[in-house]
Amino acid sequence: MRRPEVDLSHCVDCDGCVALCPEVFARNEAGYIEVLECGEYPEALVDEAIMMCPSDCICWVEDEEPTS
Numbered sequence: 001m002r003r004p005e006v007d008l009s010h011c012v013d014c015d016g017c018v019a020l021c022p023e024v025f026a027r028n029e030a031g032y033i034e035v036l037e038c039g040e041y042p043e044a045l046v047d048e049a050i051m052m053c054p055s056d057c058i059c060w061v062e063d064e065e066p067t068s
């Protein structure tokens with residue numbers, strides 16, 4: 001499964017991703033954006049967040065899966 005990842009070194013704290021998709025993106029107690037655990041990530045919403053992020057710091061990453 002793939003999951004979204006946020007490159008915090010480029011995040012400008014606009015909160016756009018949190019407003020758009022609060023079930024996936026949240027601001028944690030330390031003040032940083034974090035990706036919440038979801039059974040299945042809503043692809044269309046995450047894609048939209050990726051497109052609207054002003055610093056292009058959200059991307060999809062593949063979860064590590066055991067190789068057979």
Ligand code: SF4
Nearest residue numbers: 011012014015017053
């Ligand atoms: S939309 Fe991008 S820049 Fe804005 S808070 Fe989310 S990750 Fe950071």
